[in-house]
Amino acid sequence: MKNQSVVKEFILLGFPDVPSIKMTIFVLFLVFYVSTLIGNMLIIITTAINSQLHTPMYFFLSNLSFLEILYISATIPKMLVNVLLKSSSISFMVCAAQTFLFIALGSIECTLLAVMAYDRYVAICNPLQYIVVMDITSCLSLVCSSWVSGFLNSMVHTILTFHLHFCSSNKLNQFFCDIPPLLKVSCSNTAINELVLFIVGGIYGLGSFITTLISYLHIISTILKIKSKEGQRKAFSTCASHLIVVTLFFGTSFSAYLKPTTKEESQEQEKLVPVFYAVITPTLNPIIYTLRNKEFNNVLRKMCRTIFADNMYSNKEIKRS
Known part of the structure; x- marks a missing residue:
């Protein structure tokens, strides 16, 4: 890469250089990170060990949870380490790797959310064909396609971005490496990059x-045709959580990427928007899905009661012996 000889590291200016503020942000982001890990791991483990949840919907939800763990882990650990070490630097190669992973995982989430919307469309609009259409082969193919296309999409943007020259400034107005702030500090002509982006x-x-939107238009149309109010409520409850997540993720990510990078905006706004789709959304996803999902909650409570009963029995046996 030509620019590596000019810039060997970037300086991340995501947060004010005030110790008290930095420590507050450190604690807050650590809570977000740990909550994301615990919440999504709980979904993965609960889905894996309960045969009742071995359905396409929970298969996709488990993949989304695994993805969210990787997604937030691509940015937050480095930021937390930098705060502890009182450093704001990130090497050129680590920045490139972080950008590649972040864009790839974000792209995969875009596709996976669309796949989950399609799954709900088939389940509600064509229930008699659901088992045939969403068989294990189809589910695996859809997930694999999401991952492959996401990495290919990221490869294009990452290669174009890191073949630019960075000679005027190496200070990024963000707490992690991302394409928009990198384009802003490049001294090369970024017109092609912006066009491709x-x-x-x-x-x-x-x-x-659009795939998600079309799926939900058909879903809502089908739900409104259900005569029973209880039937409408049950049908909509299986989609409401996913619809909330879709709105949060697409709404914030579009505002960051689908606009000219030269557009003037406040530094606070430039830093705040990525916090929503990179930190808050992965944290909220498991909460949104579990709080509104009675089936998952029932299985989780049953599993907790079983574990508690087994522990009580084991303790009694130990005391007797």
């Missing part, structure tokens, strides 16, 4: 969003 990213992101 807008077109390819737009086709990828908007394609997933």
Whole structure:
């Protein structure tokens, strides 16, 4: 890479250089990170050990939870380490790797959310064909396609970005390496990068969003035709959580990527928007899905009661012996 000889590291200016503020942010982001790990691991483990949840919907939800763990782990640990070490630097290669992973995992989430919307469409609009259409082969193919396309999409943007020259400034107005702040500090002509980001990213992101939107238009139309109010409520409850997550993720990520990088905006706004889709959304996802999902909650409570009963029995046996 030509620019590596000019810039060997970047300085991340995500937070004010005030010790008290930095420590407050450190604690807050640590809580977000640990909560994300615990919440999503709970979904993965509960789904894996309970045969009642071995359905396409929970298969996709487990994949989303695994993805969220990787997604937030691509940025937050480095930020936490930097705060502890009182450093704001990130090496050129680590920055490139972080950008690649972050864009790849975000792209995969776009596609996976669309796949989950399609799953709900088939389940509600074509229930008699659901088992045939969403068999194990189809589910694996959809998930694998999401991962492969996400990494290919990220590869295009990452290669274009890190072949630019960074000679005027190495200070990024963000707490992690991302394409928009990198384009802003480049001393190269970024017109092609912006065009590719807008077109390819737009086709990828908007394609997933439109697929999701069309699926939900059909779902809502089908639900409104159900005569029973209870039937409507049950049908909509299986989609409400996913719809909330889709709105949060696409709404914030589109505002960051599908606009010209030269557009003037406040530094606070530039830093705040990524916090929503990179930190808050992965943390809220397991809460949104579990709080509104009675089936999952029932299985989780049953599993906790079983574990508690087994522990009580084991303790009694130990006391007797």
